[in-house]
Amino acid sequence: MNKKFKKIIIGTAIASTVLTSTMTSAFANPLTHRVAAGDTLWIISQKYQVSLEEIYRLNPQYRNNTAINAGDVVKVPTKQQQTTYTVQQNDTPWIISNKFKVSLNDFLKINGLREGQHIYPGQRMLIPSTSSNTSTYTVQNNDTPWIISNKFNVSLKEFLNANGLKEGQHIYPGQTVTIPSTSGAVPPASNPTPPTSSTPSKSYITHTVKNGDNLWTLSIQYGIPFKELQNVNGLRDNHVLRIGDRLTIPVHHIPVKSTPGPQYGELLDWWTEAQYVVPIGKVFIVEDFHTGRRWSMKRTIGANHADVEPLTARDAAIMKEVWGGNYSWNRRPVIVEVDGRRLAASASAMPHDIQYINNNNFQGHSDLYFSNSTRHVDGKRDEAHQRNVLIAAGR
Missing domain, CATH: 3.10.350.10 (LysM domain)
Incomplete structure (x- = not known):
């Protein structure tokens, strides 16, 4: 196993089977920790009883490269009382926010998470307290943001802003959303149970x-x-x-699938599952399976597979570094992190054809394949891509 990748896995994955919801620390003014031989970011987080995300938030230079060396100085949060939760197998931010009846947007904010960022079993997440000037509502069948905003007599814009949603973004039955305080309404009682079907x-x-x-x-x-x-x-x-x-x-509605371990991605069929989790216009994180390097991309077009573009010039530069310093048609197994999920995929890094994002130093789009994706040119399978998808899925 690649040593750097092994260090990333050891530094992030925690074996945990016990559900916890306790009072512990959130950070105010940070302390500093001087790295000793044998330290990893995970070891430091456990020593100070804080989450890895809190470490990353104070030390953003480690998000894309978790390697630390003896003598480095790592900022560490100080303590104040806050409810926390230990992430369980198959948990996502959406599942946890519904479990505690808080909005997904509030949960992401308090943990310093971006939409689509992955969480791992064993991580400790902060649970926001219920705000006194907002109420929550559990999405019902056929609900849309517009229907809910009208039900509670608030503007659609206020509702979208309160929940960190974009116009046209999907919501799902069982999801907990925040109702802005201007409504003065009490949401009807309902059970916040997410879909449990194992099939789409x-x-x-x-x-x-x-x-x-x-x-x-x-x-x-x-x-x-x-x-x-x-x-x-x-x-x-x-x-x-x-x-x-x-x-x-x-x-x-695409249910979450189990994986062999936290380093792997869900094996989703492109035609019936993945294309709906990563639709055109979706922004997500790509993580190279072998090196752990991460960058942001957007699906801009594509039918048989996803045509994607790096969001910024920095994202394009990271891609080039991962492929050895040159854009390339070579395929690599990757993980796609989107809406709190990790999906198994395969990517190449050669810019070609249509381009939608400008000023990213990437003249065109590149290809992203999921299970059973096919080539645009002839509709046939690309076996090299499919082998990589299985590697990323732990198969």
Whole structure:
């Protein structure tokens, strides 16, 4: 096993089977710890009884490279009372926020997490206290942000801001969302139980066409393939939408799959699962399986597989470093971190064809494959990519 990768695994993965919810520390003014021989970031976090995320927040230089050397100085949070939770197998930020009836946005903020960032079994997460000027609501079947905002008499913008949502972003039955205080309403009682089915499921909502809508922008807004939106509504390529038309929008619910260990990703089928978890327009983290290097990307197009682009010039530079200093068609196993999940994938790093993101020093897009993704040119499997997907899945 690659020594650097092994150090990353040892430094982040914690064997834990006991659920804990206790009073422990959150940070105020940081202390400093001088690294001794044998120290890892995980050992330091355990010594001071803080989470790895708290260490990363104070020492952002270690997010992409967790290696530390004797004599280095690491900032460590000081203590104040705060409820914490130890991450269990298959936990995600969404699952934990629902378990404690807090909004996902509040949970991400208090732990310094970005949307799509992965958490590991054994990590200690801070649980935000319930705010006195907000209430929570558990999403029901067919709920949308617009329906909920109207139910509680708040503006859609206020609702989206309170929950860290973007317009058109999906919400799911069982999800806990925050209701802004201006409503003065008490949410109806319901059970915050996330979907438990082990197979993908689908429900439907209705969209009323407004000025400026077209099928392409709606397919991106709702995270579904253009052709699927056409087929569900029985429309042809030349169909013209009219204001007031009502369209059926499929909503795909993709359950979390177990993995052999925290370093591996879920093995999701591209056609029935992965393309809905990573829809066009989605921003996510890519982690190189062998080195642990991480960078941000966005899916900008692609049907048979995901066509993706690095968000910034720095992200493009990290990609180039991972591929040995040159952009390349060589395939590498990677992990895609999105919405608190880790997915097994395979990536190449050669920019080509259409480009949507400018000023990132990457002239075009690159390819990202999931299980059963195929080539655009001929619709056939790329066996090298598929072998890498299985490596990233621990198969």
